[in-house]
Amino acid sequence: MTGLRERLAFKRPSGFGRSAAENSVLAEMRKGSDQSGHGSSPPGGQRDSTLKIAIVDESPVRAAILEDGLREAGFLQVERIAEHRNLLARIYALDPDVILIDLESPSRDMLEQMFQMSRAVKRPVAMFVDQSDRASIQAAVDAGVSAYIVGGLRKERITSILDLCISRFNAFSRLQAELDRAKDALDERKVIDRAKGVLMKAKKLSEEEAYALLRKTAMNENKKIVDIAQSVLTASELFK
Amino acid sequence: MSADKLRIGFIPLVDAAALIVAVDCGFAATENLDIDLVREVSWSNVRDKLNIGLFDAAHMLSPVAIASSLGIGHVRVPVIVPFNLCLNGNAVTVSPKLYSSLQGLADGNLADPVVSARAMARLVEERKKSNAEPLTFGMTFPFSNHNYQLRFWMAAGGIDPDEDVRLVVLPPPYMVESLTSGHVDGFCVGAPWNSVAVDSGVGRILHFGCELMARASEKVLAVREPWANENRDVLAALIRALSAAAAYVEDKNNLAIVSETVAKRIGVSADLVVRSLTGNLKIAPEGAIRADNRYMLIGGSGVNRPDPVQAAWLYAQMVRWGQAILTDELYAVAQSAFRPDLYDAALGLAPPPDKGTPHDGIGAFVGPKFDPAAIASHLDAWRIRRPGRPHLSVVH
Structure with missing residues (x-):
């Protein structure tokens, strides 16, 4: 895992958009031929409207709140999956870059299967690989959201999505509490x-x-x- | 002196019995432990919450503890096992339709896993010829005995579990529903879910896990190694509480109270718990019973002491199915994740002079005896395995 850790720690001068060459690197990585999942990182890093995000959540209200939040933040390709049946098949068909899943969903274990090596399926990389990232893991766990990243994405971009989700989750919890009252x-x-x-x-x-x-x-x-x-x-x- | 507070995560399954009884029947209190037992919905959650310190300890699939220590499948966190919570306890359940197909193809008694594996292989062949969808089986986690036992059994009949069938991860509460809907044709899961499927008339238990492997470390108490080093006395007290609870569970005089206590925590009827704990399982909707006193072992001789042979066996399964590579270093890490020394020290025991039966510590239904010191040659005995080695020899 050291390769990935190094990659996640990669720092880039800020203020640069992604070049065409970098885009092709990203596209190459999305093809996922890299069996170990430890390919080199795309040096891009701006918020990316082409990023495909799947939300797996049995609560339609919360999923809608998350989706709205992500769209407002400029993530245009957001899909919701409410059913656990054929979850993996649907995720493969959708081929998302990021999967967000409710921690209270038993379906979470189904996603673990994607982390196995398999010839048919590209090997995704868990976000929580960098052990220095305990604070954000903790925040995600507390908020009840867990993110899995498919392919190699830069930590900063993931962090921004995760931060957004956490704040949305907290907003949802407040809303739920108000509704209960x-x-x-x-x-x-x-x-x-x-x-x-x-x-x-x-x-x-x-x-x-x-x-x-x-x-x-x-x-x-x-x-x-x-x-x-x-x-x-x-x-x-x-x-x- | 105020009690030591511990948060321990668990999944509602009968094999958490020692942990549940330790908390609910006063064994933890006797050791001055105040345990908050936290019910979880997924093994991933249990693992992650243990990893980041939200839990002090956890009821965990034995292979997950090893995978965490090896850093495969997820973050590497040194997790150790000072107490074995359960040996065995799984079963393979199939739909009535699959069962009758297997009956039609069996060359002997289907209760014999050698026979059932061969029948499965014939069925897989037939389905390939008729271009039918591959059979689909549910299991609970990539790093689980459920996964390894299904694979071991099928491969013994000549089925390549990655090529010829589909294995899908399903959370235990979804197993029965998935069998009912035809989403899966069978599954391997722990108690009480096989019995639930039989009682709902949608499944038939084909094999107990103990018929495939006589002794398989199924669930362990897992703790982070640094936590164990910093909390030696608390951990020793926890081991003693669990040991006393496991002995209490194993004493059949306590069956009624134990079953009620466990049933309450996991949310099923006490009757289902009794069946699992006694190994008297209704295996068919029409009422046939199969009894095996090795079905699920919570306490008793050699059950709770972590056995590095078990760790080596599980690591060998990871290697066989391409989850891990075989190196001396990883082998050493896997073996040393199981810590009988901590168990012995907490209970003031000398290491046992001899191993119980079967003497290879595993007792698989086919194949050579398992020698933990010779994993490479052991794996070479298997034709079907993941890394795609040359076919060296066939063991059936």
Whole structure:
């Protein structure tokens, strides 16, 4: 693996686009005839709209957020794969440069097969080869995203994609948390409404009076209104 | 004194029994260990989280520990094995359709792997002639006994597992569904998934792993070597807790409590766990039973002490199938990943004077006895192997 490490550590003066010659080097590498996967690195490094990215994620919302983020950042060839069936065949057909996969997906092990030598399949290179890269691995693991790089890509470009994915994943988690809170709030409303109904019927109260009673009881007992409402519902079930 | 906190990753499988029982039945607490057992969904996750230190230790496929130490397939991280969690426990399950095709081609009892491998080879030949799709088999990971056992068995019948059939990695929870949908024709997986396939009526267990190899290191406790060096006392306490738990699991008087405890952690019925632990498996949907007390060994004589012969065998499989090259250096690394010295020291044991049966430590169903000191000549005995060596001799 030392060859690859050296390659990943390769530094290039910034501010240069990729030349035609460099493009052909990259194309050559994408053909993947290099069985060891340790070919020489393309010296390019600008964000590359031709980079083909596959997102393997069973959560369509999160995959969409990731895809949008990648497109906004100028990555135009982004494909989503939501199904684990024939995953490898689909990936081979798509032939992506980068695969992003949710860490919570058992399908992740299927991708490991691509790292095996095989005459039919080009041998991809794992991104997390450079052991000095622990911080970014850690961040990816924490965010629940794992990236596999097919072919030889420069670390800087991968890092930018990964950073973007991590921030998108975190944004998704925040969104999910907000949705959960909103759902909880809605559920609470329903419980309180039903408890009001029980009280209105049993004690012949108006809606306002029923709510006032719940609120007063909650204050007296130092509990949340929804907890009192739940107790009312439980009790009314018992009295049925 | 406050307890030592450990985070240990595991995959919900019966062969994590010693680890689960150590945590849930108080053996870890007795050693003053506070273990957070973290359920994972993929071996890649377990490996990566161990590698980067999110886990202190992990329930791991034995070959993955060796592959990590060798730096093949992924990052090289020196991972060592101070405790063997399970010997054996896999089975090869096939669809009822494949089973009846094999029956039609068998020249003897299909329960004999020599017979079934030959029948498979005939079927593969027939399918080639009729231009049918190659048979597809699921296994759990490139570095796994599931992969190696399928290959070893098929190759014994004359099948080249890379050319004549398709082997695909499938996460265990997807195995049964894939067999049902016809995506695979069979698979090799650990417990309880073979039994789940039989119970759902979509699979028939053809062979137990122990019928192919009498003793195969299946799952190990893996730790990073630097961590082991920095936490010698904690590791010794963990080995003692696991050893006590493994003995408890092996004592059939505890079968009910052990099965319930394990079933709860892995999310299946206790009955499935009982079958796996006792080696009494329903092998066919209509109810036939096969019993083998070597089916899955969690504790007992020589089970938990890491055996460098097992490490050498697994390395030999990696070489045979083109995952690793054969060098003295890699051989030494693979063997020294298994650390019986740490096991002996933690338990205050002297190294055992003699090896158990079978005396080559592996007991494969065909082929020459395995000599860890002569991997090259051992591999030369096999006609079918990956690096494409000249055909030297045939062993059937």
